[in-house]
Amino acid sequence: MPAVLGGGIGGLSAAYYLTRRFVNPVTVYEASNRLGGWIRSENHYDENFIFEAGPRTIRTKGPAATNTLELLEDLNLNKDIYPICDTHPxxxxxxxxxxxxxxxxxxxxxxxxxxxxxxxxxxxxxxxxxxxxxxxxxxxxxxxxxxxxxxxxxxxxxxxxxxxxxxxxxxxxxxxxxxxxxxxxxxxxxxxxxxxxxxxxxxxxxxxIKKQSEGVLPKLAKDQKWSIYSIKGGLEMLPKTLADYLTIYSDIQLNSNCQKVTFSKDGSAEICINDKAITTDHVVSSLPAFTLATAVEEQHPDLAGRLNEIPYVDVAVVNLQYRSPDLLEQEAFGFLVPPIENLPILGVIFDSCCFNMRGNTVLTCMLGGHWFEKLFGKNPTEKDILDVALKNVHDILGIEVEPKTSRVHILRKCIPQYTVGHKARVDGIRDYVKKHKLPLSLCGSAFDGVGVNDVILSSRNQVDHIVGCQ
Ligand SMILES: Cc1cc2nc3c(=O)[nH]c(=O)nc-3n(C[C@H](O)[C@H](O)[C@H](O)COP(=O)(O)OP(=O)(O)OC[C@H]3O[C@@H](n4cnc5c(N)ncnc54)[C@H](O)[C@@H]3O)c2cc1C
CATH class of the missing domain: 1.10.3110.10 (protoporphyrinogen ix oxidase, domain 3)
Structure with a gap:
């Protein structure tokens, strides 16, 4: 039975494709007490607004986007898509x-x-x-x-x-x-x-020349000229729906921290979950590269070294809700700040312009990234971050009132950086796995693209590769 490490969108979609292609059930091991990884929606139904701590929209153009739309269709999510068409501000x-x-x-x-x-x-x-x-x-x-x-x-x-x-x-x-x-x-x-x-x-x-999808949803997206979309109830509905599907066909274990992965000469692997050894015939890892590096380091230090060469950055996300619908002068997705301006924010997303959040102005301010430590030191408090976000929202957007609700998320090592040489680095990692005949597939945002679409397509391709090798 294959073991999937990590219950973010990468791991869940890998488990989904595995169950669609194998008869055997799959086990997903997730270290935390929830699924979805960085996809996390906080839904305030009573006040008609949603805060997204991670991703908020998915793109519709390109093969990876079509693949996600096909997945959503398979999951019966057609009616729950909340699209933004090309003509929308x-x-x-x-x-x-x-x-x-x-x-x-x-x-x-x-x-x-x-x-x-x-x-x-x-x-x-x-x-x-x-x-x-x-x-x-x-x-x-x-x-x-x-x-x-x-x-x-x-x-x-x-x-x-x-x-x-x-x-x-x-x-x-x-x-x-x-x-x-x-x-x-x-x-x-x-x-x-x-x-x-x-x-x-x-x-x-x-x-x-692109291959046309036969799916209803990709066709609808094309005909209605969707640009981006979310899901009613927040983007977390996607991992939640995937998890609901998976509970029928496979086993999802929360609070299950993978500490070590060891490969045997007979072609199997042993994973150590919460100090307990479990044997599996194949490991699909969607763990962050640095976490997988720690897990394989003892037996494969060279592989660990290569995985550790993929750097990650910290991002602070500040969600703000104002109990007034008309605080923004511009109708737009939001704004970004060029680094040459030397401001402490990366940009602000106008959530309530993207989606109808009746009676509210909702904004998300992103801070840090590559410059996190230089701007905020090693351990800023949530208050430090909130103050910076509010000052910039005030200075740039002229919003004088205090938000009614705010959230600060300091997301450590949340986005891998595809620095110069990334493709060669990933090829080297996959060549190592192939050369040593390790029963290991690598998916997740570290390798083939950081967008939700890329992560899902990477899982699909890795599963297709396992099936193709059998
Ligand atoms: C702030 C932010 C905004 C973003 N905005 C967008 C957007 O608008 N659109 C878009 O397309 N993409 C966006 N992205 C990118 C996208 O959200 C991510 O690339 C994607 O969610 C990553 O999924 P993943 O499964 O690869 O990784 P994760 O979500 O990191 O999942 C990995 C999982 O593995 C678990 N884990 C870690 N260690 C262990 C262990 N030892 N044992 C077991 N489990 C473990 C973690 O708890 C986690 O659940 C954004 C990302 C961030 C951080």
Whole structure:
């Protein structure tokens, strides 16, 4: 019977795909007393608002997104999806706070021809920059997002568009994050054709043809032009529904801390859960890379060393509810703060603009990430963090009133950082597992993408690989 380590979305979806493909039941071991990992919704039904401590929206575009929609359909969640369509202000309007003001990023072709602050030139000029820039003399395997974008599109785009975007996606520093993380195609076009625009024109069009999903939900999302979505009752409904499904077909053990994993010569593995040894024929780990490293270190120090090379950052999430519906001047998803501005926040999400939270203004302020310790020291109190969030909400959004309800979550080591060389690092880890014939599959946010969609697809691919090997 396979053992799944970790009961976040990675582990639960791995267990789901395992049960769909195997007859045998699966056991999920989760260290804490709840499932869902970073997905955690606090639902205030009586006051019509929800606080999300972790992720709040899921994207709808691309193969990983289609896979999640197919999963939701299988789980009968169609009627519970809360979509935001392309025309909604929360889908169209994204802002950056820079040069002392909130700036709406261009969201139409005409906008790209205008000079809109914080930029000093129309965005279209970035394309000419790419055409003029030429290519690197020597082929390279990877570089930072910042360096790539600065080289191809200019410093302003790197500072005011890409750097805040990286803060929004992984709370990371674009100067360290691998270009292959988000712009793999663009990077490869440059390597092959000498520029991004040239690559776009001369790319292999056959490769770009996408397989159509046969699912009802992916079709609905396409027809109705969904941009992002949540689930009624909060995003935690997804792991909850998965867990309900799994309790029928498999065994979920909470408060079950995996301390050690040892592999035997006969092809089986022994996992040590709360000091008790359990034998299994295959381990699917969705644990954070550093936790798995500790578990395998004694028998496989080299593997542990490679896993430990994947760094993580701490993020503080502050949820704020104001008992007034109209505190925001702008209708938008929210705003991000470029690191060049040296402010102590990463950005603010306008939850009550994204979703109807009748009678309330609800905001989420994100802080820290790559800069957590530099800004707040090793052990800030919740009050320290709340004060910083409130001051910035006041200064930037002009909100004078005190929130009626607030929550501060200090999420330690919550987002892995795909720094330059990440792909080679992950390939090296998987090669090690293959070379040593370890009955171990690796999924979870450490490896193949940090978004909920990526994590689910990674679980599916790992399970397909186990099935394919049998
Ligand atoms: C603040 C924040 C905002 C985000 N926003 C978005 C968003 O809007 N959209 C989006 O798509 N993605 C977002 N993400 C990313 C996404 O939420 C995560 O990448 C994803 O939830 C990670 O799932 P996981 O299963 O890989 O890891 P986790 O959620 O970390 O799950 C791992 C599980 O393993 C358990 N565990 C740890 N150690 C052990 C052990 N020794 N034994 C047994 N169990 C153990 C943990 O308790 C946990 O339950 C966000 C992430 C954060 C932190």
């Amino acid at each position: 929360a889908a169209r309007n994204r802002m950056v706070y820079a040069k002392g003001r909130l700036n709406m990023l261009p969201n139409s072709l005409t906008g790209a021809f205008k000079t809109l602050p914080p930029f000093t030139k129309p965005l279209i000029s970035a394309l000419f920059h790419d055409l003029r820039a030429g290519s690197k003399k020597q082929k390279i395997n990877d570089e930072s997002m910042y360096d790539f974008v600065e080289r191809r599109f200019g410093k302003e785009i790197a500072d005011y568009a890409i750097s805040p975007m990286i803060c929004g996606i992984c709370a990371g520093n674009a100067k360290e994050i691998s270009v292959r993380f988000l712009m793999n195609d663009l990077f490869e076009w440059e390597q092959k054709h000498g520029g991004v625009i040239k690559g776009l024109l001369f790319r292999d069009k056959k490769k770009a």
